[in-house]
Amino acid sequence: MRLPARLVPLSAVAAASALLTGCFSGAASDGSAEGGEKRIRVAMMLPPRSGLSPLSDDAFKLSRWSTAETLVRLDADGDAEPALATKWQQRGRTWTFEIRDGVTFHDGTKLTAEAVVRSLTAAATAAPKPRILDGVDLTVRAEGDSVAVTTATEDPLVPQRLSSPQLSILAAKAYAGKTVSPVGAGTGPFELTKVNGTASASLDRYDDYWGGKAKSPGVDVKFVPDGTARAAALRSGEADIVEAVPVSQAALLHEDQITEVPMPRTNTLYLNTEDGPFKDASLRAAAREAIDAKPIVKGVYEGRADVAEGLLGPALPWAADLRSPVRRAKAGAPDGQTITIGTFTDRAELPEVAQTLQQRLQKAGFKVKLDVREYANIESDALAGEFDAFILSRATVLDSGDPAAYLFSDFGSKGSFNISQLSDGTVDAALEKATETKTGDARRKAVIEAEAAVLATDAAVPMLHERVIQGDAAGVVDVAHDPRERELITTDTYVK
Template identity: 80%
Template structure:
């Protein structure tokens, strides 16, 4: 049983505070008192880097949230493509031609050129594994004068949206000289990444030659604090100005004026291993689905700060609910003492509690349930290798392109790079491909919902709830971003009073 946050011993909070003391002081550069943002911004981040801050991994979203790495295109609130490093683009069949912005320099002083853009895009397109946004996509880039032409193997209506993914950030040539991609001093954003201390901290300074509006804050000091109680304590004690992803267990004990709750396109899902073990049997997958009480998990674990899932796509995409029709599932069988192992991770403090709740619910349905809970970096490879009967994951559904087709393909296509369910179904593959190929608009939305139905009909995954992110901003923070796509956090407009 979870100890209520308000009953956490004072000695524990004191220890957390002592641990954080010095994380944001003493080691960072001195504050620059010029401009409205004379103070550096101290940020407590949820997850440490998984791949040395390589933009070809999920670490790309850290670079984006710190406004250090940029892409050719960015997305507006509606998910439509808008100019960034590219000012305009046009399509001709399989090819899209992008005109680059003038006067852009990388943080090492070199100029943004078509050749630099081609190098970055080619590195991503030929990486193994590819960035999720390029799952199922063959992409080539070519410099033509002062423009870049991007060509895909088939007509792709989502090329501009794909190029907005932080995993396709454009970096200077210096980033690609080693065996891994190193973003230090290689971005184009208003803040330059100057130092990375492993999985402990990172330092960014204002880049005064930025092509756009100069950053108001002199810099950002980042501390990676996986423990949710510690992040909340850092905000409460004044050790952090911005605390990412405050756990719901801590939200109630913080000053409510300091927290913002944002509905997220993020779904907490139980992925069922369809290739081997108990859940290779469709009837047992159906039995697991029927045994899960998502409402009890929302109320018990998330304290009501989440929405019960009706599908993989949640209220952040309201059109999904409008287009969705009832899904016909297989008939549930009986567990009869089948033993299953559920894996999850500790990086998000709610996940072990969700797994424990699922253990109780599934045991009532006749399953014998074991749990395997570790840090994400230590469990991801086993999950991708299919070593669990089920895996609980909090998954962003439009993280990459602003469009959920890429997420659905990545997670549920037979050749998807993040197929935790080991799901391979010809009809689902057909629906997923159709969703990916349909032009942007109402027809595409309908195809996406049909693809979702094809996955849910086979019980490859059981969506349980849609999360709301809780961000903590100290009283002096001005213009911190509250981005449901988790692409922005500190921008050029963010500063401390």
Template identity: 80%
Template sequence: MRLPARRLLPVTAVAAASALLTGCFAGAESTADAAGGKRIRVAMMQPPRSGLSPLSDDAFKLSRWSTAETLVKLDADGDAQPALATTWQQSGRTWTFEIRDGVTFHDGTKLDADAVVRSLTEAATASPKPRILDGVELTAKAAGNKVTVTTATEDPLVPQRLSSPQLSILAAKAYRGRAVDPVGAGTGPFELTKVGGTASATLDRYDAYWGGKAKAPGIDVKFVPDGTARAAALRSGEADIVEAIPVSQAAVLDQDLITEVPMPRTNTLYLNTGKGAFKDASLRAAAREAIDAEAIVKGVYEGRADVAEGLLGPALPWAAELRKPVTRGAEAGRPNGAAITIGTYTDRSEMPEVAATLQQQLQKAGFKVKLDVREYTNIESDALAGRFDAFVLSRATVLDSGDPAAYLYSDFASGGTFNLSQFTDKGVDEALKKASDTEVGDARRAAVIAAEGAVLAADAAVPMLHERVIQGDAAGVVDAAHDPRERALVTVDTHVK
């Protein structure tokens, strides 16, 4: 099978994208506040998966729109900084956080210690738990304007965990139904006022924001899974900010309108170790040896990515400095026509092409390969249930806490909630526990790399490349965030001239 050649975006695609987006953005450009500020039109890649519940990955949308906030935020180095909490200190298993005074939720109610405890307790007792709390038993109690957070074992990463958008603090009204509803319940500079299912969202400026008045009067969001349509929206002027510009379109856009940032995101082939062909370690080794990641980087990503040496990439420079050669336990066997099904999704336009390239490479090595490609919302449950022999995923490695230990635990621990490889290994579990328990600093980084090596030694996953985020900002956009962790997009300072 030959991959299609790259082409310039045709005029018909631009027209189609314009028609697709006009319903959401119509009239938005002319809407201005007294100072002439324009609403910001944003085209986002993935529709909400769980009704914008902060207990799911949808939380990162709430964070990128600056509508829901957390007790702590992270700086560029991943260190914890004040947000809704102003100070904190540790005493054994307990951390005490002082809650910021003068903050109100979008419904006018006051932020206090009880509100913080309610949100944290909802997250800690949810089923399933937010990914950031994998393996963590957490309780919260109010004491005046302070909140004590206690974990079952001493946890050096509590502040970093509390920076996860999945632990956003919302008003009481958000928790009145069966699902958590963030509409009108955040504390950020923009209030979520309307959600149009999986098609759109509307946010208006919250003038009582504790951190100062936002420069833009509001945000109009359209969810556009098709990457070509998102790129067309930037070219046609239908959107002001476009996230996740496909590599295939980046080269044909005005380069002054795109920003490319190396990010902690790895394109990985997860191999199902629980059943099927890849339960055999020798066939996992054969698959690993058959994969030519450099060809994928050059052919699919047009050089706009970095070939992977491990699960953690150049966004974490210390990883390469600490990494040692991996000693694997199995030699490559002969596939002899072993039949495998590889799953992936269409939401990131590169994924089907990566899967098609892998199909060619693995068939050349002797596997018989079938592809199953769908939208992510329609394939995630099957992937988590282990219904594929392998799954191609673009995975953020420090998305939750700014620390890769949480990602490694979630994806490769026996009890991890995102264990696509159906992987169970006592030695890896021990290595992951050590990494999670070690204090922040050089020793923790060394333990993280040791855990990475243990995963790679078992060929539970084959890291192929590290991605770069490509974001489009129209010429009039000022101070849009370019965040490699994908937590910030529109901030209090973002506006359109």
């Protein structure tokens, strides 16, 4: 049984704190650097899974550290605005982007149209491709100081796609080896100077940054998968910024140290539609009817989440207004069918969610086994369809600021993150329509129609929408609180 937040054993807190001892040994104990300026000490949740390659989810770390940049960034509404590209225009299947002048990479080489072509081509021809390019055939060529991006069919979302951190622009040196290395190869205000495997990373201020000198001299990062240890680092003063504070730890921190933001992240139960018991739509319906998210929100998340009405949550307020009731299959009788549910330990709440679902589904007539591991050790099995069900905390607009890309990736028959192994003609047609519709109200309506098509299959049971809880020490100034988890350290961030 879970202990109330304020009754966590002191021995556990002490042990967690010990995990952080010496983790920021690259700086003085108070985080100071020479000259009296303080480096920023950050405790992050997930360690790199692909050597910080921008072609993987590790790209979002590079973005949050402000070391790698893209042609386009997104504003608060998800609309595209200039970054390494200053302007763009569309002619049919081709978008032309004018490249910003006066930008240098961290190795001193100049940002050119050819450099942009190299980076984008590497992403477009990677195997597998970054998920933002799922279903997109993209070619790139230089045209003077501009870059022409051409897609197989007209794509209204090209600028938003190019905002994905997985399409960061790096120097030629990044592509010299068998893997893409961002060390010393970005264009941002901080240069990645050292990576210590899955333990830590260091960044120094890049004084020739095109956007102006950063206020902090550097950033020291420690990867701390244990949520209790991350919170303990903030309490003990060993970290200045802590991402993803577990809800169980939030009550142990001073209220001025935490910021809670509704985020486009949904805790969803994915059901394997290709193999096993949940190939039967009536058993998927039985699982869906057995799940009650309200006790999970109240108990596991201590009220710091929102019960899901669909795959898209309150971070996209337009979704609720467009949503209509979904017609689903009738529930069948489980009759003791054995199912295995997988999830991971990196998000502290998910093992508890799994235990709660185990009880609910067993009560409904299933026999339930749990397989809980670290994410790095379970992702490949989940994508290969090795589980009957999988619990995932999934960002729904992480890549492009537009949920159509997430829906295609997770539920399209050709999607690269299709844990449900779903292959449904109605869903594919709805996803294609949403992808092809121009940005604006019409696209939003098409997105909700695609969501309804997915929900009608019961391939995914959305349970709740999470809120990001970030911990910041009292001396931290102007750190980003980004619901999309793209920004964290900016040029304005520093520690008093």
